[in-house]
Amino acid sequence: MGKSKGISVSPKAIQLRLGIAACLIAGFLTIVGIPGWVSSPSNVSNIVLSPTFWPYTLAALTGLTGFGLLLASRTASPIVDPEMAEVAAAAGWVRLAGLAVIMVLTMFALPRLGMVWTSMIVFAVTAFMFRTRHPIVALICAVVIPLALYAFFAHVAGVAIPQGIFVRLP
Amino acid sequence: MKFTKLTCAIALGTVFGAAAALAEYPERAINMVIPYGAGGATDISARTIAEPLGNAVGKPLIMANVTGAGGATGSVTVQNAKADGYTMLFARVGSHSVNPAMKATLPYTLDDFRFVTVYEINPVACAVTPASGINSMDDLIAKVAEGGVSYSSSGVGSLLHLAGAMVLKEFGVEDPLTAATHIPQKGGGAAATAVLNGTATFLCTNSSALASFVANGQLKPLMVTTAEPVVGFDAPTANELGKDRLNQLVGWTGIAGPAGLPDDVAGKWGEWMAAATQDTKFNETMTARGSVIRLMDPVEANEFIEGQYNVFRALVDELGMRIEG
Amino acid sequence: MSFVDSLMAGLSVVASFEAFFALFAGICIGVVGGAIPGLSATMAVALTLPFTFSLQPITGILLLLGVYKGGIFGGSIPAILIKTPGTPASSATILDGHPMAERGEAGRALGMALWASCTADVVSNLALILFAGWLASFALNFGPPEFFALILFSLTIIAGVSGDSLLRGALSALLGLLLATVGLDLVYGTNRFTFGDPNMMGGLNFIAVLIGLFAIPEIIAMAWNPTAHLGKARALGHTKVSFADYRRSFKSIIRGSFIGVFLGSIPGIGAAPSAFLSYSEARRKSPNKENFGKGEIEGVAASEAGNNGVAGATLIPLLALGVPGDVITAIIIGAFMIHGLQPGPMMFILNVDIIYGLFIGLIVSSVFLFIVGSVAIKGFRFVADVPKRILMPAVLVLCIYGVFAVNNNIFDVGVMFAMGWVGYGMLRYQIPAAPFLIAFILGPLLEDNFRQSMLMSSSDPAILLRGPITWFFWALTLITIIAIVRNIGKRAGA
Numbered sequence: 001m002g003k004s005k006g007i008s009v010s011p012k013a014i015q016l017r018l019g020i021a022a023c024l025i026a027g028f029l030t031i032v033g034i035p036g037w038v039s040s041p042s043n044v045s046n047i048v049l050s051p052t053f054w055p056y057t058l059a060a061l062t063g064l065t066g067f068g069l070l071l072a073s074r075t076a077s078p079i080v081d082p083e084m085a086e087v088a089a090a091a092g093w094v095r096l097a098g099l100a101v102i103m104v105l106t107m108f109a110l111p112r113l114g115m116v117w118t119s120m121i122v123f124a125v126t127a128f129m130f131r132t133r134h135p136i137v138a139l140i141c142a143v144v145i146p147l148a149l150y151a152f153f154a155h156v157a158g159v160a161i162p163q164g165i166f167v168r169l170p
Numbered sequence: 171m172k173f174t175k176l177t178c179a180i181a182l183g184t185v186f187g188a189a190a191a192l193a194e195y196p197e198r199a200i201n202m203v204i205p206y207g208a209g210g211a212t213d214i215s216a217r218t219i220a221e222p223l224g225n226a227v228g229k230p231l232i233m234a235n236v237t238g239a240g241g242a243t244g245s246v247t248v249q250n251a252k253a254d255g256y257t258m259l260f261a262r263v264g265s266h267s268v269n270p271a272m273k274a275t276l277p278y279t280l281d282d283f284r285f286v287t288v289y290e291i292n293p294v295a296c297a298v299t300p301a302s303g304i305n306s307m308d309d310l311i312a313k314v315a316e317g318g319v320s321y322s323s324s325g326v327g328s329l330l331h332l333a334g335a336m337v338l339k340e341f342g343v344e345d346p347l348t349a350a351t352h353i354p355q356k357g358g359g360a361a362a363t364a365v366l367n368g369t370a371t372f373l374c375t376n377s378s379a380l381a382s383f384v385a386n387g388q389l390k391p392l393m394v395t396t397a398e399p400v401v402g403f404d405a406p407t408a409n410e411l412g413k414d415r416l417n418q419l420v421g422w423t424g425i426a427g428p429a430g431l432p433d434d435v436a437g438k439w440g441e442w443m444a445a446a447t448q449d450t451k452f453n454e455t456m457t458a459r460g461s462v463i464r465l466m467d468p469v470e471a472n473e474f475i476e477g478q479y480n481v482f483r484a485l486v487d488e489l490g491m492r493i494e495g
Numbered sequence: 496m497s498f499v500d501s502l503m504a505g506l507s508v509v510a511s512f513e514a515f516f517a518l519f520a521g522i523c524i525g526v527v528g529g530a531i532p533g534l535s536a537t538m539a540v541a542l543t544l545p546f547t548f549s550l551q552p553i554t555g556i557l558l559l560l561g562v563y564k565g566g567i568f569g570g571s572i573p574a575i576l577i578k579t580p581g582t583p584a585s586s587a588t589i590l591d592g593h594p595m596a597e598r599g600e601a602g603r604a605l606g607m608a609l610w611a612s613c614t615a616d617v618v619s620n621l622a623l624i625l626f627a628g629w630l631a632s633f634a635l636n637f638g639p640p641e642f643f644a645l646i647l648f649s650l651t652i653i654a655g656v657s658g659d660s661l662l663r664g665a666l667s668a669l670l671g672l673l674l675a676t677v678g679l680d681l682v683y684g685t686n687r688f689t690f691g692d693p694n695m696m697g698g699l700n701f702i703a704v705l706i707g708l709f710a711i712p713e714i715i716a717m718a719w720n721p722t723a724h725l726g727k728a729r730a731l732g733h734t735k736v737s738f739a740d741y742r743r744s745f746k747s748i749i750r751g752s753f754i755g756v757f758l759g760s761i762p763g764i765g766a767a768p769s770a771f772l773s774y775s776e777a778r779r780k781s782p783n784k785e786n787f788g789k790g791e792i793e794g795v796a797a798s799e800a801g802n803n804g805v806a807g808a809t810l811i812p813l814l815a816l817g818v819p820g821d822v823i824t825a826i827i828i829g830a831f832m833i834h835g836l837q838p839g840p841m842m843f844i845l846n847v848d849i850i851y852g853l854f855i856g857l858i859v860s861s862v863f864l865f866i867v868g869s870v871a872i873k874g875f876r877f878v879a880d881v882p883k884r885i886l887m888p889a890v891l892v893l894c895i896y897g898v899f900a901v902n903n904n905i906f907d908v909g910v911m912f913a914m915g916w917v918g919y920g921m922l923r924y925q926i927p928a929a930p931f932l933i934a935f936i937l938g939p940l941l942e943d944n945f946r947q948s949m950l951m952s953s954s955d956p957a958i959l960l961r962g963p964i965t966w967f968f969w970a971l972t973l974i975t976i977i978a979i980v981r982n983i984g985k986r987a988g989a
Contacts, residue, residue, distance in 0.1 A: 051680035208541035209826035234903035238697020326684030386839030
């Protein structure tokens with residue numbers, strides 16, 4: 001199966017970057033993350049019972065894996081697999097950013113507009129962002145699918161689907 | 171959240187007029203948040219009362235389980251909801267008296283809620299396995315003195331956690347936290363299993379959670395905390411053992427709204443609950459599960475919960491059980 | 496009472512139109528509920544529970560069991576078709592089921608899922624009927640130290656689903672383990688990485704993480720390159736599974752069923768780890784190992800056998816001990832109690848008619864599942880023919896609804912989105928997602944059981960080796976690790 005999702009980076013570079021990332025994560029957790037965001041009571045009877053014991057263990061293992069990846073990168077092939085290679089398109093980055101914005105706006109809109117109206121907009125916008133070949137069908141689906149899901153979840157499954165503050169559905 | 175409230179207020183104010191909207195309460199379905207998972211004691215209690223209550227209300231009640239953090243996640247949902255009576259909470263002993271008493275980090279206090287009722291009391295029973303050779307509370311206390319005794323719970327800050335410590339303390343164990351080991355489990359089912367398979371020595375929990383194990387002879391009850399004996403539990407009551415203070419140690423389920431709940435809404439809930447708890451089928455189902463149906467009006471409910479909270483809080487402070495981190 | 500007497504007593508309670516109708520209806524509800532991501536088998540069972548209050552006990556319980564069994568199979572339908580597992584148990588099915596659908600073999604994958612599910616269901620039911628008492632008393636020997644050893648062994652599955660780089664698999668697993676530490680600490684109740692947010696205190700919702708990790712990256716990848724899928728033979732969902740396929744995978748199905756029965760009879764593990772374990776065992780034993788993860792039909796068979804093998808077996812601790820093995824059986828226990836039945840050893844004496852009635856119903860349920868499943872596959876297969884650029888927005892919207900419905904919490908939708916980007920980053924850097932997920936499930940179990948063991952023994956590590964069960968799993972773990980290290984050596988030498 002020809003993967004188009006890969007990136008035009010050699011196995012060597014992948015291992016190297018991941019190794020660096022893993023070491024950074026481990027370092028950050030050990031120095032800042034765990035002391036700052038994991039609280040441990042003062043009366044812990046034994047170190048292995050402390051709430052911080054397991055996170056520290058994991059951070060250490062992550063660091064080790066990072067070093068392993070760095071080591072492995074030395075022997076990995078520096079040649080880009082032609083099957084994996086693809087042209088990084090600027091349009092792709094724009095669409096990625098667009099999708100990220102859609103997701104953030106969705107989180108903002110869900111409690112205010114309600115789930116049905118928000119998902120109609122999300123459906124329509126994403127379908128057009130993907131440059132669908134069936135714009136009319138997409139629009140119809142954008143209206144029908146959220147409504148059908150609402151009917152099912154709210155009235156068959158009895159879920160309290162967020163309604164928002166503007167237009168309430170029965 | 172503030173933005174929401176503001177817009178809500180404007181929308182309501184302009185379209186309906188806030189007073190008019192309240193006068194017709196309820197004009198649409200009411201969201202009932204259950205802060206515990208499906209199949210638990212709170213969930214079953216809530217879903218059993220849902221039918222008679224729904225009939226009394228006249229509008230649908232939408233049950234929503236919002237699980238997490240020992241009931242805190244669901245409680246916060248209601249705490250932050252608009253106090254219009256359309257988002258209500260099935261509050262439980264764990265989320266609204268043990269948790270506030272034990273956890274300094276809890277994102278809410280009792281003052282953030284207005285209780286409209288408590289409708290169910292669950293006696294608490296302590297039990298061991300027959301294989302343990304423990305036959306009475308005295309045996310258990312003697313074992314504690316020898317050392318190596320542990321008790322299971324459904325998690326830190328649960329009723330079971332506090333109950334284990336409180337019972338030992340009442341029976342004269344000076345420092346129950348070091349004399350016996352608390353082994354927390356994930357959930358009530360796991361807590362009972364831990365005693366069954368010998369991971370822990372005993373547990374104290376709602377009698378309904380123990381009923382089938384007791385009936386099957388897998389667990390042996392040592393005591394029930396109510397003044398009256400519990401059907402199916404061949405064990406002395408706390409009063410017979412001379413520990414009247416343990417009567418405070420009971421489970422309960424009630425209904426609460428956010429703190430600003432208007433009086434007329436609270437009043438309506440009082441009427442509905444009075445009607446709903448008359449339902450024979452509801453009474454039969456709940457009694458079969460070992461609950462005692464006791465309807466309290468808002469004032470009585472608040473007093474009851476405050477009273478229980480104060481007893482628990484005093485114990486927690488005395489034993490140094492409060493979680494600060 | 497002899498066996499025949501018990502059987503007749505069972506027949507007398509179950510032999511009614513209502514009982515079988517309830518079972519059939521339950522399976523239909525379950526398959527549809529399981530096929531809708533986020534609704535999941537658990538929710539479907541919880542939603543059906545109130546309807547059983549007014550039914551005869553046996554009818555009500557059969558209804559719930561039908562929903563349960565149908566739900567576990569139904570989850571594999573969206574897993575294969577849209578890479579979104581309908582229930583956590585079907586996440587292993589994605590690994591090979593979805594690549595098959597991408598190749599235009601959705602029908603074949605779904606068919607195999609059904610056949611494997613029904614076979615495992617039969618095995619599981621037989622195990623329940625024949626060995627309930629024995630397996631239940633065995634399961635009671637599992638305390639925290641035994642659990643710890645078993646879960647440590649289960650973590651070696653990660654090596655089997657890591658793809659071509661064990662190190663990247665390990666990194667993925669560690670990220671999963673780290674993410675699973677979010678929430679309240681088990682022993683002290685203190686905050687870990689919650690940042691004071693009450694939504695984080697309960698930990699990250701499993702389904703939100705699961706869907707975020709598998710379904711959302713597909714949508715993000717589509718935004719990166721909307722036309723990547725063109726020219727692929729996706730729209731050919733009409734291939735069928737053949738008997739030869741079934742025979743070839745039969746060994747894996749039976750092995751998976753037994754793994755399911757074993758893990759199902761121990762309370763507290765659940766179907767998802769079982770599916771992954773079955774999958775990785777099938778891969779280990781298969782002559783065409785390399786094909787796993789790229790659309791190998793035996794992988795689908797093994798995963799589905801692993802999760803359906805659990806379905807009957809979770810009733811073993813329920814009926815024999817009164818102990819629920821997972822969330823779903825916890826709800827079913829509620830139904831028993833509402834009808835005044837108290838599951839446990841005495842039930843085999845006091846309510847023999849109900850027990851045998853259930854057994855008969857369970858056997859029949861496998862047949863019903865096959866019928867309903869076949870119809871469902873025909874009904875859902877059209878999804879494979881929907882144009883992908885319409886399908887993906889629909890999947891996105893479905894995921895939003897589904898993830899919200901799991902816990903009625905908008906925060907979970909945010910978790911799903913965030914995990915989607917994590918998953919997409921992993922996709923681009925060729926980090927496999929399956930180890931992440933396994934670690935996310937097993938990590939908390941590993942830590943909790945370790946700390947419970949330490950509490951039991953006042954921090955004496957010797958308790959971790961306290962009996963034959965622990966020795967057995969430690970030995971298995973060691974052997975597996977040695978095998979993995981050797982394999983690496985071989986690959987490095989080659």
